[in-house]
Amino acid sequence: MSEENNKSLVPHFTIGAVVLVVLAALIFWPSEPEPLSVVAEVPPMVVPETVEPIIDEPLETTLLDETENNTEAKPQPIPEVAPQPLDTSDGTVKTKLLQLSDYDSFARLIIxxxxxxxxxxMTNNLAEEEIxxxxxxxxxxxxxxxTYQQADKQWIDPASFKRYSPYVDVLASLETQSLLxxxxxYKPAIDDIFAEISSPSATFNGKLKQAIDILLDTxxxxxxxxxxxDSVMFKFADxxxxxxxxxxxxxxxxxxxxxxxxxxxxxxIKEAL
Incomplete structure (x- = not known):
């Protein structure tokens, strides 16, 4: 891994973790049961013991009254409200992501x-074991x-690990329920995007599971x-x-x-769900 190449890459492992936490929450979250229909008991009809005498009225007046009564009793239709389209603009998505963490540095880390x-x-690439x-x-x-050199060997300098701390701090600060x-x-929009780059038999949830397992199996x-x-890249000696x-x-x-x-x-996330 050359220094130039390493610097040009985002810490995809951390990116993957931040994003995959969001996805894992939905995948393993149990579906809420449909609410049961409540049927109210209808009281029995009470028939009066006595019947009032019928008063003769002109036929036209009776029909007119019934027509007016029926018109007044007819329920009015409730106007339908068109659903608002999902705002997938970068500004809105970023704003909602920033609301999940109280770290000021988060705003500077998101593209x-x-x-x-x-x-x-990115998630699809992680599932395919690529960066x-x-x-x-x-x-x-x-x-x-x-790196540093000791006993004619090169070792990773612990100072390199500290570069990733801001990303990991943001990850740790994200609250599971809000991520869910x-x-x-945004799941419908995510599925639409994934359909454009994947085979018909693949699902985004399936790719997500692969990516999570790859990271956890490290x-x-x-x-x-x-x-x-090797004069171009740093590699693990093992x-x-x-x-x-x-x-x-x-x-x-x-x-x-x-x-x-x-x-x-x-x-x-997995254990909680």
Whole structure:
């Protein structure tokens, strides 16, 4: 992983966690049962013991009175109110996202362009075990990847882990129930976007589950972590780590504490639901 290439990529693991928490809430949330219809008991009709005498009236007057009474008793139709279209503009989506966290830094981390589209493509890429810098929903890291040398070997500098702390802090601050409501609101728009980039048999929920499992299956590893460079990119010295998927390797680069917090948030959502 070159420093230039690493800096050009958003911390997709954290982006994925933030977004996937929203999605996981809806997927695993049990459906509310339909309300039961309440049938009121109708009291039996009471027939009077005595019948009032019928007073003869002209036929025209009687028919006119009945017509007027029927007209007055006829219920008036209730005018239908057309549903308001869902506002999927970037400004509205960003505003609603910012309302989920009290971290001021959140506003500086979100990209303002095509948020829903980027979110859908990014989640699909994570499920396919890929990372693309072209579909970021959060701004790139502002500090480079760093290593240090010891005993003729290169190791990941712990200072590199701290770069991801603002993203993880935002993730930890998001409230589950609010995330659920926001995702439910935009789910129709998300499904429409996903239908344009997926096969007919695929579902966004299915891709979401894949992405969550990929992140949660990232192994825990001891520190420090040895890396090496092939003059272009830094790679993990351990072949088993280097063989992991791109999202998993990126998650490892956040460091043990950040990774623990990300996983804990995802598990919290699944266990709660």
């Amino acid at each position: 303002d362009d095509a948020l829903l589209e980027r979110f859908v493509v 693309s810098g072209n579909n970021r929903v959060l701004v790139p890291l502002d500090k480079p990847f760093r 409501q926001l995702y439910a609101e 192994p825990e590893i001891p520190m420090p972590v040895e890396v090496y460079t 072949p088993q780590l280097e063989s992991l998927s791109a999202p998993q390797k990126q998650l490892l680069r956040t460091g043990p504490e950040n990774m623990r917090r990300i996983k804990a948030k995802l598990r919290e």
